[in-house]
Amino acid sequence: MQIIVSRRESSSAMFRATAPFISVLVALFVAGFLLLAAGVNPAAAYRDIVYEALGSGYGWSETLVKTTPLIFAGLGVSLAFRMQIWNIGAEGQIYIGAMAASGVALFSGIENHALMLSAMFTAAALCGGLWAGVAGVLRAKWQVNEVIITLMMNYIAILTVDYLVYGPWKDPKGFNFPLTAEFSDTARLAELFNTRLHTGFILALVCALLLYLFIERTVWGYQIKVIGSNIKAAQYAGMRTATAVVLVLFLSGAIAGIAGFSEVAGLQHRLQHGISPGYGFTAIIIAWLARRSAVGVVIVAFLMGVLLVGGDSLQLNWQLPVAFVYAFQGLILFFLLAADFFVQYRVRLTNGGPS
Amino acid sequence: MKRLISVLLALLLLAPAIVLAEQSAEGKKIKAGFIYVGPIGDAGWTYSHNQGRLEMEKLPYVEPSRYIESVPEGAESARVITGLVRKGHNLIFTASFGYMDATLSVARRYKDVVFMHCAGYKSAENVGNYFGRMYEPRYLAGIIAGKMTKSNIIGYVGAFPIPEVIRGINAFTQGVRSVNPSAQVNVVWTQTWFNPAIERDAADSLLDVGADVLTMHQDAPATLQAAEERNAYVIGYQSDMREFAPTAFLTAPIWNWEALYTKVAEEVHNGTWKSQSIWWGMKEGLVSLAPMSDRIPADVQQLVKEKTAALISGQLHPFTGPINDQNGNQQVATGAIPSDGDLLGMSYFVEGVQGTIPR
Numbered sequence: 001m002q003i004i005v006s007r008r009e010s011s012s013a014m015f016r017a018t019a020p021f022i023s024v025l026v027a028l029f030v031a032g033f034l035l036l037a038a039g040v041n042p043a044a045a046y047r048d049i050v051y052e053a054l055g056s057g058y059g060w061s062e063t064l065v066k067t068t069p070l071i072f073a074g075l076g077v078s079l080a081f082r083m084q085i086w087n088i089g090a091e092g093q094i095y096i097g098a099m100a101a102s103g104v105a106l107f108s109g110i111e112n113h114a115l116m117l118s119a120m121f122t123a124a125a126l127c128g129g130l131w132a133g134v135a136g137v138l139r140a141k142w143q144v145n146e147v148i149i150t151l152m153m154n155y156i157a158i159l160t161v162d163y164l165v166y167g168p169w170k171d172p173k174g175f176n177f178p179l180t181a182e183f184s185d186t187a188r189l190a191e192l193f194n195t196r197l198h199t200g201f202i203l204a205l206v207c208a209l210l211l212y213l214f215i216e217r218t219v220w221g222y223q224i225k226v227i228g229s230n231i232k233a234a235q236y237a238g239m240r241t242a243t244a245v246v247l248v249l250f251l252s253g254a255i256a257g258i259a260g261f262s263e264v265a266g267l268q269h270r271l272q273h274g275i276s277p278g279y280g281f282t283a284i285i286i287a288w289l290a291r292r293s294a295v296g297v298v299i300v301a302f303l304m305g306v307l308l309v310g311g312d313s314l315q316l317n318w319q320l321p322v323a324f325v326y327a328f329q330g331l332i333l334f335f336l337l338a339a340d341f342f343v344q345y346r347v348r349l350t351n352g353g354p355s
Numbered sequence: 356m357k358r359l360i361s362v363l364l365a366l367l368l369l370a371p372a373i374v375l376a377e378q379s380a381e382g383k384k385i386k387a388g389f390i391y392v393g394p395i396g397d398a399g400w401t402y403s404h405n406q407g408r409l410e411m412e413k414l415p416y417v418e419p420s421r422y423i424e425s426v427p428e429g430a431e432s433a434r435v436i437t438g439l440v441r442k443g444h445n446l447i448f449t450a451s452f453g454y455m456d457a458t459l460s461v462a463r464r465y466k467d468v469v470f471m472h473c474a475g476y477k478s479a480e481n482v483g484n485y486f487g488r489m490y491e492p493r494y495l496a497g498i499i500a501g502k503m504t505k506s507n508i509i510g511y512v513g514a515f516p517i518p519e520v521i522r523g524i525n526a527f528t529q530g531v532r533s534v535n536p537s538a539q540v541n542v543v544w545t546q547t548w549f550n551p552a553i554e555r556d557a558a559d560s561l562l563d564v565g566a567d568v569l570t571m572h573q574d575a576p577a578t579l580q581a582a583e584e585r586n587a588y589v590i591g592y593q594s595d596m597r598e599f600a601p602t603a604f605l606t607a608p609i610w611n612w613e614a615l616y617t618k619v620a621e622e623v624h625n626g627t628w629k630s631q632s633i634w635w636g637m638k639e640g641l642v643s644l645a646p647m648s649d650r651i652p653a654d655v656q657q658l659v660k661e662k663t664a665a666l667i668s669g670q671l672h673p674f675t676g677p678i679n680d681q682n683g684n685q686q687v688a689t690g691a692i693p694s695d696g697d698l699l700g701m702s703y704f705v706e707g708v709q710g711t712i713p714r
Binding site: 319321 | 395421422425427433434435438517700713
């Protein structure tokens with residue numbers, strides 16, 4: 001008995017498109033056994049998740065609050081994926097964006113609301129972009145693997161923010177707690193419908209639309225697509241692939257940086273440790289699932305928002321330990337990756353025989 | 356038949372009134388919700404709060420309560436707090452400093468719910484805050500450490516350089532120096548409340564410089580395990596952690612939240628609850644010293660018992676002047692006792708502490 005793994009020469013479009021959904025269903029099925037073991041009826045638990053996230057205006061507002069940074073970060077990551085560039089550093093770019101926006105909010109002294117928000121937005125996008133651009137330059141000039149660089153720069157970004165909130169940017173009136181002062185109203189995005197939902201959500205949708213137009217309707221977008229599907233052909237056609245790598249990583253980081261701006265200006269209203277609970281990493285899953293489409297990112301980010309907000313109900317209604325929520329998310333990721341493997345490879349069992 | 360129906364109808368109409376009357380006679384039913392910063396686990400900060408919750412549930416008018424573990428501090432927590440309120444909980448405890456602004460923002464939207472925030476300094480009409488004078492049992496623990504050390508180097512693993520932790524280190528050092536003026540307390544910061552690996556490294560580094568008694572201000576029992584493995588003494592914190600260091604364990608300053616949670620539930624039930632800042636000590640039983648290990652000599656145990664009585668009666672205060680800071684500047688005049696405001700904002704190390712407060 002032997003297991004043979006071979007690359008598929010072609011995979012059916014149908015299978016590729018449905019694989020993510022099948023894997024989520026399998027994950028739900030397996031998690032169902034965990035729920036049963038914990039003495040909880042899986043059907044009731046899943047109904048609660050959906051109800052918690054979408055069963056009321058409040059649930060919707062909170063789900064969209066969660067969706068907002070996921071859309072930005074997902075768009076950023078997926079743009080780079082388009083060109084076969086792996087930006088694993090969205091988490092760090094969110095932190096850098098949040099840091100830049102906070103710096104403007106706290107120290108610029110701008111008094112005009114629109115001007116302040118524009119300055120914060122620009123600073124966040126620029127700094128997030130430059131941060132990711134470092135990996136772009138290294139990749140374009142010296143062929144340094146961008147996965148490693150963007151991944152490692154996450155830690156630098158997070159620790160830099162920690163340094164600021166534990167040190168120079170600490171609120172002088174905050175009893176030495178590691179928080180900056182709260183932003184003034186000038187530096188806050190407006191709330192929608194008297195909930196925690198803020199105009200950052202609308203900005204995220206606009207951003208998705210612009211990115212879609214950029215990819216589908218501009219020469220730059222066309223080049224990104226060509227380079228992504230066949231870099232040799234692109235070079236042969238005279239496209240400047242090195243410049244494109246730097247530009248794409250800059251844009252990717254800039255969009256993730258805007259997520260940081262949206263979080264501090266719309267929701268947190270200050271800079272502190274843990275400004276993003278892993279949105280940048282969830283964004284990688286989102287970009288993967290969305291198959292690199294901007295519309296897909298919005299949809300998948302929303303579904304992730306449902307899962308994150310609805311996941312609260314497992315604790316709230318059933319008093320399941322928090323470890324269960326993590327196990328649940330881990331299972332989904334596990335089956336997604338497995339599905340991806342089976343889409344690309346064929347696994348056969350054969351009977352003995354010399355190999 | 357008609358009569359029966361009319362009687363039933365009348366009863367039906369009366370029912371709400373009867374229920375209402377019953378409620379006001381019995382007082383408000385309490386449905387409490389708790390927000391925890393970490394997992395409950397087997398020991399530590401969140402564990403101690405959960406013990407308090409379970410004890411509070413034993414009151415007849417308290418319905419089964421709910422908790423949410425490992426809620427991130429900051430704006431994220433507002434959603435979880437709101438979730439509890441929307442599930443009909445009318446008394447919410449948010450058990451970590453980082454929930455302060457989120458608690459206040461949710462409380463603004465739900466005026467008929469009582470919120471209690473732990474370890475902060477802001478309040479509102481329906482938000483009270485609470486904490487304990489942990490510096491009292493810390494002082495007693497210091498006495499024990501000062502008596503037990505041979506190397507005169509005592510190690511202290513500290514989380515964040517905030518007044519709460521600094522106050523604990525200072526009170527502990529005051530206790531050490533009251534019985535052993537030549538001992539010093541070495542402080543290492545971890546910049547985390549809960550991270551067993553980092554706490555363990557910090558504890559090991561203190562043992563490496565010759566500390567033979569360790570204590571800590573952390574959530575994980577990593578410091579205790581380090582001391583147990585390397586034959587040092589250790590003083591725990593938060594909850595009685597002796598099972599993590601059966602031989603090294605001396606005692607631990609611990610929280611008894613049940614004293615406070617039961618009282619708050621009772622007040623809300625009776626309608627006598629008013630927003631205030633609660634800062635209870637050993638007298639009210641909110642903090643205490645865990646039972647002392649047999650390895651502490653009888654005369655030291657006797658001394659600690661006497662000092663305990665003096666603390667409870669108010670004859671003894673750990674911060675009675677004169678107190679100098681590390682640089683020799685007098686911070687508390689001879690015979691004076693710092694105000695609660697001064698204690699809550701304490702941001703200097705007393706003489707005898709080796710270490711710096713990052714600014």
